[in-house]
Amino acid sequence: MNSNNHESDNQSPEEQIRQPPLEGQINQELDNSIENLSPEVRRQLNQARISAIEKKSNSPIYWKTASAFSLVFALVVGWQLLEPPIPIDDTPFADVLQEDLEMLDDLEFVYWMAEEQQSAAL
Amino acid sequence: MYTNDAILYSQEGRIEGMALDISIEQFLQLVEKKAYRMAEIATQNQSDALDIVQDTMIKLVEKYSDKPSNEWKPLFYTILNSRIMDYFRRKKVYNSLFFWKKQYQDDEGFEDEISKASDFITPERELQGQQDVQKVSLALKQLSPRQQQCFLLRSWEGLSVIETAQIMKCSQGSVKTHYSRAKDALKKALSDEQ
DSSP, X not given: OOGGGGTTTTOOHHHHHSOXXXXXXXXXXXXXXXXXOOHHHHXXXXXXXXXXXXXXXXXXXXXXXXXXXXXXXXXXXXXXHHSOOOOXXXXXXXXXXXXXXXXXXXXXXXXXXXXXXHHHHO | OOOHHHHHHHHHSSOSOOOSSOOHHHHHHHHHHHHHHHHHHHHSOXXXXXXXXXXXXXXXXXXXXXXXXXXXXXXXXXXHHHHHHHHHHHHHHHHHHTHHHHHHHHHTHHHXXXXXXXXXXXXXXXXXXXXXXXXXXXXHHTSOHHHHHHXXXXXXXXXXXXXXXXXXXXXXXXXHHHHHHHHHHHHHXXXXXX
16 A cells, blocks of 8 residues: 555644645535535525424423323332232121111111101190 | 634634534534535435435434534534445345346436436536536545545545544544545546546
8 A cells, every 4th residue: 555645644633724736626626515505405404404403302302291101100000000909898698688687677666766756746 | 602613614614623612503504514515425416415414413413412512523424424325225225126227227328317417517506607616526426435435524524534434434544545545536537627
């Protein structure tokens, strides 16, 4: 490999400013070309930049909202899973029925007493 | 607020040293035109170049805007270079899948050259009337994609061999070889034009 071809490989910034004619000429022409970009290309570049910035500014809101919903959902599911199950009332049906009949008898007695009191008052 | 360095960039067309107090939007504003021209030279297509630059901007903003501003430039050009290489990979796959279209295009070579030429004569070039810009662009477009990227990053953007190697994901020796070959090819192409 010819070392003369790599003279500018590790050049300092000052040396870069004093570029060889070929590179200097090409750089100058490229600079001219970007200074004279068409208005349509400029507009599209502007739009691309704005949309890139907007995506960034919008993204945290979506992430925060999504994170909040995920957290709430996880807490609800976790609470449901960790909550002890409701104990099943395993009182025999006959006992329940017996209690209910006694209560009905008491109610009939109370009702009878009230009627008696009303008729005595009349 | 633009810093002195940023102003230096806008006046001279290159970043000599990026200051720390620059926003991501200002940085993109500074590099977008160069990035577009690099992508346009590589792809030889305006809309593809714009897509590549937009993708690069989005990726930089989404992934690296929290990084210090002096790291943005190498990151930006790394993404840009990666997007350009992706473009060529997709194009290669497309051409191998739809090879008959390529054949058809070759048959229509004359019309293809006309369409290329009409695409090349853009309003800004008509207005400025600079033949030299066209010559340089044509000469750059004749280089291989790697040589183009290497030359543009090293010479136009003023990046070091190490930075260019990191961006292009290759060795410093490869960068030197690409740069040397690019210079030789450009010298030959431009001297032939004259």
